Amino acid sequence: MGRGGVARAGEMGRTAGGVAPSGKAMNFGPSAKRLIGRLSPERALVVLVAVFTIVSVGLSVLGPRLLGNATNIIVAGAFGKALQTGLTKAQVIAGLRSSGQGQLADMLGGIDFLPGRGIDFTALSRLLAVVLLLYFGSAVLSWLQAYLLNGIVQRTVYRLREDVERKIHALPLTYFDRMERGDLLSRVTNDIDNIAQTLQQTMAQVLTSLFQVIGIIVMMFIVSWQLAFIPLVTIPLSIFVASYIARRSQRQFVDQWRRTGTLNAQVEETFTGHALVKVFGRHREVEERFTVENEALFRASFNAQFVSGVIMPAMMFIGNILYVVVAVAGGLRVSSGMMQLGDVQAFVQYSRQFTQPVTQLGSMANLLQSGVASAERVFELLDADEQTPDPAAPERPAQPRGRIQFEHVGFSYDADNPLIADLSLIAEPGQTVAIVGPTGAGKTTLVNLLMRFYDPQSGRILVDGVDTQTMSRGELRQLMGMVLQDTWLFSGTIRQNIAYGRPDATEDEIVEAAKATYVDRFVRALPGGYDTVIDDEGSNVSAGQKQLLTIARAFLAHPMVLILDEATSSVDTRTELLVQQAMSVLRQGRTSFVIAHRLSTIRDADLILVMEHGSIVEQGTHTGLLAAGGPYARLYNAQFAGAVVDEA
16 A cells, blocks of 8 residues: 555455355366475475485385394294204205105295204394394484475475465455455465475375385385285276275365355354344354354365275275285295295285385375365465556656546446446646545545556546556555545554554654544553554454544655545544544645545535446535535435434
8 A cells, every 4th residue: 555555455445245266176186286396496405305215215125124034044043953963954855855744845945044053143133233223224314304394395385375475465456356355364374274284294205105115116026026016916906096086085175175265254254243243133144154154064074084084994905905915925935935934024014014105195195185175275366367567667747746637437347337437537736526426326436446456447547647557556556645434453553553654754743643633632541652552453442543543644644645435434523523624734735535425524625526327427516516406415405304304
């Protein structure tokens, strides 16, 4: 906003019903790819994390192989100690075959034992020490990977929040007209938090699981290439089952987060208007609406979690089948002497470890889909059309004086319902222009166009001879100050709120503005004076005091053009008279636009514009318009006739 701008852009916008954008989701693949692409500024660290993961997984997958060798040492020692010393391995096997124990002979043929020698504890202890070092090194690298990955994720989400913040400031007011505020807040908070949680919990596990699968497959082929083909058969089956379920659950997750936004919007709306809900006794209707939306969210969340939750037990079932098949096939190969018992032990461990990362990937499917669904909603916000950019070489008035000219301006919020057509007017420097008319006549829209919250579809608006569309929005709004009917205060001290339009103002200037607008008298009565902290709703000051604070804010900004939109609507009659006097001083030397429904407040205006259906139907002074007996006279007489009837 400009120096005197005292409201968020949305407060000047046309009040709309708040229809949320379409809940149609992008495909999982493109959305996930785009989310991963957000990590590109961290590519060097991502590569380092991948290296740490590969080495860590490589060390961990060597463990079962070495432990299998340790088992072979124990088995060989146990058999060797039980056999007669002095015989060779070949003699023992030959003796068993001659005695009809061919199967036992085949099994011993696959064991590297020496008759009469027990367990080699020296070799066994060395082997176990190596395994311990491998697992310790794997754990250290895994910790480093997690540490680096945490920084990567947090910085990525930090940049995403920054992009969303910049995007919100670049969006046109029309976007906020059709977007429910609660749904927008849900995208900025809940959805981004969900993305952070998803990246944090899944990235490390996905990297580790993928490399584990590759490492385990390699080790299984090293141990027994014949048995290794058994787990490979389960890979396409697992992928088919996971993708089949994932396709069906993705729609449910999109619906879940869409419903979350809708429910947040309703809760935000209800609590914002809590007093009105109580006044009109509509709490039952609000509760019923909440119940309906809450039930819809419950069903969407239940369906999403249930459908995606089927993946993990399905993967576990496939893994258990694999375990049984490997155990039976390995046992047969040990009994036939084609494998040692330690090798089968290692292979069984690998088969269990093989299904573990696959199962973990399946169990993360619901979290991944939930995160990608949130990413889709955030990307919808980031992809929304922005307002037209400021010109590369913006113009500005050489000597700002405050002359405003509308030339054949046409505008409509909806193409099917024209609002302003061929409107022309001139406000000379220092002139006070009052705009009156029934609700919906286009009064506030006129101000929206002047501030470039919207751009006209035809015609142009000139400020001191310069087309506003050739100026930057920032410079244009620096020339203007605004006081709205709907007051806005932020959480901070009274001093900070008054100085919002001019942060470099001195203490004396702040106090002077407060005195001129009759703020000083009630601030002095507060325990904290100008250091009194008010919340963003201004609940610890009255409605009239809030209005006075916004007027003081505009006063301090010293704008060239002043816009007052029912600025005295929330003050009592006595305060209104005082504020009117302050406004008279404030308007001196400045072009002022005053939107008013209470026609008694604009009697001294230099020019009164009467608007109906987006057109100026009458203009002149208060006295002249009354004498003309036109629309203004009818509005004026209707107000005061109504007051007389009420008093009677």
